[in-house]
Amino acid sequence: MTQHNHQTAPTQFIEAHGIRFAYRRFGRAGGVPLVFNQHFRGTMDHWDPAVTDGLAGNREVILFNNAGVSSSSGRVPTSFQEMGANAISFIKALGLTEVDVLGFSIGGMVAQEIAIQAPDLVRRLILVGTGPRGADMATSRSAEIFAATYDSPEYLWLAVHFSPSPSSQAAGLAFLERKLSRDVATQR
Numbered sequence: 001m002t003q004h005n006h007q008t009a010p011t012q013f014i015e016a017h018g019i020r021f022a023y024r025r026f027g028r029a030g031g032v033p034l035v036f037n038q039h040f041r042g043t044m045d046h047w048d049p050a051v052t053d054g055l056a057g058n059r060e061v062i063l064f065n066n067a068g069v070s071s072s073s074g075r076v077p078t079s080f081q082e083m084g085a086n087a088i089s090f091i092k093a094l095g096l097t098e099v100d101v102l103g104f105s106i107g108g109m110v111a112q113e114i115a116i117q118a119p120d121l122v123r124r125l126i127l128v129g130t131g132p133r134g135a136d137m138a139t140s141r142s143a144e145i146f147a148a149t150y151d152s153p154e155y156l157w158l159a160v161h162f163s164p165s166p167s168s169q170a171a172g173l174a175f176l177e178r179k180l181s182r183d184v185a186t187q188r
Contacts, residue, residue: 003026004024004025004026005026005049005053005056006026006047006049006052006053006056007049007181008026009024009025009026009063010024011023011024011071012024012025013071014090014093014094015093016089016090016092016093017086017089018074019067019072019073019074019086019089019090020072020073020074021064021065021066021067021072021090021093022044022064022065022070022071022072023044023062023063023064023065023090023094024044024062024063024064025060025061025062026052026056026060026061027055027056027057027058027059027060027061028056028057028058028059028060029060030060031059031060032059032098032099032100032123032124033059033060033061033062033096033099033100034055034059034060034061034062034099034100034101034102034126035062035064035087035091035099035100035101035102036052036061036062036063036064036102036103036104036107037066037087037101037102037103037104037107037108037110037111037114038065038066038069038104038106038107039104039105039106039107039129039160040105040106041146042104042105042107043065043069043070043071044063044064044065044070045070045179046157046179047063047179048175048178048179049178049179049181050175050178062094062099064087064090066083066086066087066090066110067083067086074086080109080110080112080113081113081117083109083110083113084110084111084112084113084114084116084117085113085117087110087113087114088114088117088118088121091114091118091121092121096121097121098121098122098123099121099122099123100122100123100124100125100126101114101115101122101124101125101126102126102128103125103126103127103128103130104128104129104130105128105129105130106130107130108127108128108129108130109130111125111126111127111130112125112127112130145159145160154176154179154180155176157172157175157176157179158172158173158176161175162175
């Protein structure tokens with residue numbers, strides 16, 4: 001059996017509740033899988049391979065595009081409750097009865113909905129960069145960052161995830177190189 005990683009895991013599809021979900025599975029199977037929920041405007045291709053491959057060394061990792069996102073069909077829901085329900089449908093369609101759920105930024109809001117709606121399905125909940133509902137967004141620069149134009153469209157993520165300091169921007173460029181390495185690897 002071939003052991004895949006972030007760069008080589010094939011994109012697969014599964015249907016649940018009329019939605020064709022795109023996903024990738026890799027890592028060490030046999031334990032409780034870790035299901036990733038992505039940030040605003042992110043897809044399963046936006047995860048850092050250093051993170052996903054690091055976690056896949058000890059467990060199975062499942063990346064997916066929720067309804068209406070990138071290569072998944074359907075429409076993007078207008079509420080976290082619907083996004084969570086769609087994610088639960090996806091997880092159950094895989095035949096899984098217990099998962100750990102990781103949510104990054106807006107994906108953390110979806111992850112919390114998964115835990116609320118299907119508490120018997122979720123063993124552990126991991127929230128990264130996620131604020132509580134109704135958080136004070138008065139100092140947020142989100143509108144400014146997402147409305148700006150960038151020399152390369154990928155440089156948006158330098159503004160979103162990294163501070164303007166030279167060391168942080170260098171780390172951001174290294175992240176982009178890792179993130180884009182899947183495109184290069186799959187074209188070979």
